[in-house]
Amino acid sequence: MSTDYQRAREELGRRLRELRVESPAGRLTGVQLAQRLGWQQSKISKLENGRQTPTDDDLRAWAVATGQPDVFAELRARLKGFESHIRSWRRQLAAGHGPVQETWNNLVSDAQTMHAVSNAAVSGMLQTADYARHVFEHHAALQNTLPDTEVAVRARMKRQEWLYRPGKRLNLLMHESVLWARICPPDVLAAQLDRLLGVVGMDTVRMGILPLDAPLRLSLGNSFCMLDERLVVVEDWHAELWLDDAETIALYRRVWDAFADAAVFGVDAQQVIARVRRSIKV
Incomplete structure (x- = not known):
């Protein structure tokens, strides 16, 4: 995978981690967020470390689960910027x-x-x-x-x-x-x-x-x-x-x-x- 593409995916992952850590209701661990979303904890790790590309639904669920639904538009814009490289x-x-x-x-x-x-x-x-x-x-x-x-x-x-x-x-x-x-x-x-x-x-x-x-x-x-x-x-x-x-x-x-x-x-x-x-x- 190209360096530019992977860098963009890693940057999105860092943003997702930031949202989890800075949740308005208090910091969430990866395990806690996975439980809220009904996901495997490994998926949280892959998304945050840029090893998996999220879908629109993944981003929407992440924003809601971390108590920041308004951030979805920003996350989706980031995704659309690199999913077609x-x-x-x-x-x-x-x-x-x-x-x-x-x-x-x-x-x-x-x-x-x-x-x-x-x-x-x-x-x-x-x-x-x-x-x-x-x-x-x-x-x-x-x-x-x-x-x-x-x-x-x-x-x-x-x-x-x-x-x-x-x-x-x-x-x-x-x-x-x-x-x-x-x-x-x-x-x-x-x-x-x-x-x-x-x-x-x-x-x-x-x-x-x-x-x-x-x-x-x-x-x-x-x-x-x-x-x-x-x-x-x-x-x-x-x-x-x-x-x-x-x-x-x-x-x-x-x-x-x-x-x-x-x-x-x-x-x-x-x-x-x-x-x-x-x-x-x-």
Whole structure:
């Protein structure tokens, strides 16, 4: 999690602790407040130490339980200020793509499951080195950033080791247009599609393809990745959006499920990929 985001959450936690300690009716211990709220004492500790993001209902209950209901508006404003955290590419890429990929490696390493939708390019979790190389070169040129392509490629390939660890699960949806997108030379794209054909059936990968003619209940939006249903990262041209409030995560899970209903998996997915692969002349 970003330093700015975590700092804001810790500051909110300190404010919550202050309200508990300075309750008009007298100082409350963490145990006493937990009893009033009907919560586990561990939740009080996590909120005060910035290890858990509160909901609106949590903040309202806290303000009332400490005898300071009027403070809810302030607490809610603080929450809304950081629950949607924007990580600009300009700031992230100041030192190149390599450090950004290492951040992702650390983020993914602790996750057990991932749910992702890729509507722009093949998911980084399944990219070949050559395909990734072209992606990084294009984005470095777009953002006018340090061209550390080889460092970034190595970091991305390292992240894919996650796929071969017991207990991991990648649930990936890709629109068929991604398979056709010529963001690399034909021979590189052909090898990339061969890679996708090879992962169908892997124990740790459930890959679905949204055919071009699939009936969709939702319009295609930005690509996103959900880690253990605790964090959603949405990609845009100017920034990544990191979201960890429960309501938003639930929303993105419903989006994933809606697209999954229209996707094909297994042999049917292989047939779509193979059809595109046959069209490439190398």
